[in-house]
Amino acid sequence: MTDEDRTISDRIQARLDDLTRAERQLALSILENYPASGLGPLAALAKGANVSVPTVARMVQKLGYKGYPDFQADLRDELGAIAKGPIAKHETWAGAAPSEHILNRFTDAVIDNIRNTLAHIDPAAFDQACALAADRNRHLYIVGGRITHTLAEYMFLHMQVIRPNLTHVQSTSNTWPHYLLNAAEGDVFVIFDVRRYENNTLKLAEMARARGAKIVLFTDQWRSPVHRLADISLTSRIIVPSAWDSLATPMLLVETMISAVQTLNWGDTKGRMQELEEIFDQTKLFRKFT
Template sequence: MTIEQRIRALLPQLTPGEKRAARALLAAYPIAALGTIAELTARADASAPTILRLTGKLGFDGYSHFQRAVREEVQEKMQSPLSLMDSAPRVPTAKSGFFGAFIADITAALQRTSRLLDNDVLEGAIATLADPGKRIYTLGGRSSHVLAKHLVFHLHQLRPNVQEITAGSVPVYHQAADMGRSSVVVAFDFRRYERQTIDFCQQAAREGARIILVTDPWLSPIAELAQWVLPVEVDVPSPFDSSLAAMAVVEAMLAGTLARLGPAARERMERLEQGAGIDKVIGGAENAEAEMGTFAAPRKPKQRRQSR
């Protein structure tokens, strides 16, 4: 768990003074953790010994040890693909069995994601996506927009009022103005967090929208606003963070939403297929021969013999 996650998990076990210190840290994390202990005592209205007891309960040998760990986490958050490539070992060097080794690393990443995720939080997010009274919006960044598009494409087949927030004729920030209590934003934001995504979610939250956040183990700043936070593992032997675990969570949300909607989702899918003519696309084996005939190359016309 990240330090921020450890603070949250420890909250129920803390004394009132320690809780004030913990909440002060969380309210402005990580900035509050990088200041002096005197600055934190002023923020938290708690004594220095109280803060030292809190850092001790978090498993650190003193406040400086705590700060060093926070700084290391912040540095890891901000790493670029180039800096990740320079840090060893990120890329396997084996010439044989490369794919098998890579699959083993991906499998391990999925297993770590299953430990990171809180099942109750995931179930809550799925219940919200299945609520017909909610309007669902998705938003991603430079690479994570692929996840947002994937969720919208399939979720729209299960229920109405689903759309992706994209830059078009209406600027991204303006699209938050019409949101309200019935709006739900599914945001995808990973390390090297993107200002546009963070600002949009802040504005949407002010308008009353609720937020489902899919992020990395270090948690996007949007986590402070979100009602449902779904951390996934992104670290694999590559200079690029992996989206595979995040995609698995998206697929789980889709499967869970389908299960909750039941016959209503099936009826909508049937309507969409009839309207789009999808039933005419190449499909079952029983229609394959007839369907393939549509694409058969035209026969060449027979050439007439010229009479001598």
């Protein structure tokens, strides 16, 4: 994948090991309030990170830019991409859309998203997130928003079979504060938030964090503001030839996490599955052809 395909956040994280101590300090300062952190004057960025102006200039060049103005131009483009609504997203791709069938174009975009996502995800961080979700001693809260509630509901449905002690929260509902009453230190909140990021979701994350909860975030390549609060952030690329973003790659990560948590808890999960099947038989919910 070329630098042109990456966000500045991707570039920084890929080069962290090659940076000097001062440059790394600057990089972490940028990521702390990304992407807004780099939109001010060069001197202000240097002062905020407590580094010299030449340090900023050197790091920007290491990221592949000729100078700070080019770096800022890309940041502004990213900020504009984050804020795009459905109409603007449609216009971005429709004007230059190639002639092949939408089935091929859409599928190619999803495959590219999956490849780029897997190239950047940290397997150790993913395993850690799965371990948190599998820990039956921690109450598990699964939080979705306006669009991402579909991912949250899918995960919740499967986790109900795999483990006890969990709650589904919709941040779009005005009842979400009620769920925080029972949240305790060490509990786990799995939160879904992709552009356009939702204020209720951020507020919920802030309040959960204040109560000592762990946060696992599923987000996009620009990263939700919840990223600053999260213990683990799992980012996915979501751009496709559509007025809407694609949840195909986040869904891949969700289904993989469900599989991993099921395996970690298989002894108990198998018993729960058998008990559930007995309940299904009693209710005659599903047809049997035997």
